[in-house]
Amino acid sequence: MKFALASSPFGRKMFKTPDLMRLVILCLLPGIFVQWYVFGWGNLIQIAIAGLFAVITEAVIVAIRQRPVLPTLRDNSALLTGVLLGISLPPYTPWWMTAIGIVFAILVAKHLYGGLGQNLFNPAMVAYVLLLISFPVHMTSWAPPEALMQNNVTLADAWSMITTGFSIDGYSLHQIKIAVDGTTMATPLDTLKTDLGHGLTTSESMAKPIFGTFAGYGTEWVSFAFLIGGLVLLKQKAIGWQIPVSFIAGLFLFALIGYLGDPDASASPLLHLFSGATMFAAFFILTDPVTASTTVRGRIIFGLLIALLTYVIRTWGGYPDAVAFAVILANMCVPLIDYYTQPVVYGSKKA
Amino acid sequence: MSQLDDVTSNDAEPMDGSKEAKTGLISSESKEIILQGLWKNNPGLVQLLGLCPLLAVSSTVINALGLAIATTAVLVLSNWIVSLVRHHVPKEIRIPIFVMIIASLVTCIELVMHAYTYDLYLSLGIFIPLIVTNCAIIxxxxxxASKNTPTLAALDGLMMGLGFSLVLLALGAIREVLGNGTLFHGAQALFGNLFGDITVHVFTTESTFLFAVLPPGAFVVMGFLIAVKNIMDKKA
Structure with missing residues (x-):
């Protein structure tokens, strides 16, 4: 009789890589849907472009490396990287920037390190950071939520913006961004940061139309939808609870300390949690099984570390949001964290 | 000093004390030195010495060329002088003496650049004095140099310098094209009005690819260069 040997963890239900990746993409759908509802077609097109280039790049590199192409593509990991990047990018990023980012992610961040399972850094975040430091103007040009915009951006407009830089009627991104009251808008985190720099108080800044009930107008609901999708992922036991919980709790705690210390000059904890990439990253970026810490204690440290770095860079750094930088910095620490948090093997140490 | 020990054990031993008869124009000894410096033991690609200036100033070809010339000049002269005085230097304090020789040479080069190529002097900035700390030279x-005759030492300095320069130029060219879409931008800083503006516009873009110009881009491009060299060595 032959017994099949499998390595730990001996889960009751084993996820195969393609199933896991598909589940993650399915759980992203509520967030993507709300993002579409609030911001229009831009991100859907970005997801399509990034996904397409991701799959093509993956196929070419795998063929060059003389590995089986179709089984590799079928694990959906490249597609997932593309989807994650497409969600993260500003909606009207020119298509070639998206392409550069995703090709760099798959080629350099993933395959040069040895492919799926070997990469040190989260490929989607590497692409995002590459684009952010290369094209700061485009990468911080977020259009405001559609309800606040003067011009209505149709699907054809969005496609035209991404491929040519101008809408069908010939408006540039800068003109499209003009809001109902004739001012241009940045993201909530960016607006707050600029206003605080100009001497406004938090409550004065948050009276602007870009802010909603408790965080950014529209963006709070996008974050909320990602939270729902993430909870499904958690319920399905596709990800462990440690990273999302420690990250969100950590960010809440650090933001609370800052807020209680100086409520007029710092963002509220709720704004931190429901703005920018917090919720999306907590469940879908940080929990990447390859680049995150693998031990239980290590995951808690990993989440807290990213929370601290995110808070520090958001508050005192040069960029309004910081999750991508924080994730990459924490990725570097993962081997160290894992080394010092290895569980003791039962019986190897006296109690 | 562990880096230096590695280098010593790599290549200097076979050179030591071998007195082969000269055959033809270039002796086999010199041939080996040329090959070592330019390819097999290239300071940039194999020894990975002097990476700090290599990565920092290679954002344009002209900056790279300026530093390449300065470094090569220092390398040739320092090797030559060290070799000349090698029998008079007490073994115990040889490193400080070498450093003093190199530092004097770098000061000379710095003053020359200050006098004749002021724009380049400004754009290279701190990296000219920092040639002293370039590990490739020491x-x-x-x-x-401390083990060979002055002629061989000078040749070795020249070849190592050229090897370093080639990497610097390749890096500079790739980064300038990727980052700005130009080549040889700002040639006047190095050549004065000798050639005029010889900027080559490879492509024009409104949004430059800043990553290639910034330090992380230098590391990535450097990694690719080393990879290409390793592939070529593997195939040969």
């Missing part, structure tokens, strides 16, 4: 002084 490494060659210790590993080769």
């Amino acid at each position: 490494g060659r002084a210790e590993a080769f």
Whole structure:
């Protein structure tokens, strides 16, 4: 009789890589849907472009490396990287920037390190950071939520913006961004940061139309939808609870300390949690099984570390949001964290 | 000093004391030195010495060329002088003496650049004085020049310098094309009005690819260069 040997963890239900990746993409759908509802077609097109280039790049590199192409593509990991990047990018990023980012992610961040399972850094975040430091103007040009915009951006407009830089009627991104009251808008985190720099108080800044009930107008609901999708992922036991919980709790705690210390000059904890990439990253970026810490204690440290770095860079750094930088910095620490948090093997140490 | 020890054990031993008869124009000894410096033991691609200036100033070809010339000049002269005085230097304090020789040479070069290529002097900034700390130079002084005749030492300095320069130029060219879409931008800083503006516009873009110009881009491009060299060595 032959017994099949499998390595730990001996889960009751084993996820195969393609199933896991598909589940993650399915759980992203509520967030993507709300993002579409609030911001229009831009991100859907970005997801399509990034996904397409991701799959093509993956196929070419795998063929060059003389590995089986179709089984590799079928694990959906490249597609997932593309989807994650497409969600993260500003909606009207020119298509070639998206392409550069995703090709760099798959080629350099993933395959040069040895492919799926070997990469040190989260490929989607590497692409995002590459684009952010290369094209700061485009990468911080977020259009405001559609309800606040003067011009209505149709699907054809969005496609035209991404491929040519101008809408069908010939408006540039800068003109499209003009809001109902004739001012241009940045993201909530960016607006707050600029206003605080100009001497406004938090409550004065948050009276602007870009802010909603408790965080950014529209963006709070996008974050909320990602939270729902993430909870499904958690319920399905596709990800462990440690990273999302420690990250969100950590960010809440650090933001609370800052807020209680100086409520007029710092963002509220709720704004931190429901703005920018917090919720999306907590469940879908940080929990990447390859680049995150693998031990239980290590995951808690990993989440807290990213929370601290995110808070520090958001508050005192040069960029309004910081999750991508924080994730990459924490990725570097993962081997160290894992080394010092290895569980003791039962019986190897006296109690 | 562990870096230097590695270098010493790599290449200096076979050179030591071998007195082969000269055959033809270039002796086999010189041939080996040329091959070592330019390819097999290239300071940039194989020894990975002097990476700090290599990565920092290679954002344009002209900056790279300026530093390449300065470094090569220092390398040739320092190797030559170290080799000349090698029998008079007490073994125990040889490193400080080598450093003093190199530092004097770098000061000379710095003053020359200050006088004749002021724009380049400004754009290279701190990296001219920092040539003193370039490990490739002290490494060659210790590993080769202090054990060989002045002629061979100078040749070694020249070849190591050229090897370093080639990497610097390749890096500069790739980064300038990727980052700005130009080549040889700002040639006047180095050549004065000798050639005029010889900027080559490879492509024009409104949004430059800043990553290639910034330090992380230098590391990535450098990694690719090393990879290409390793592939070529593997195939040969």
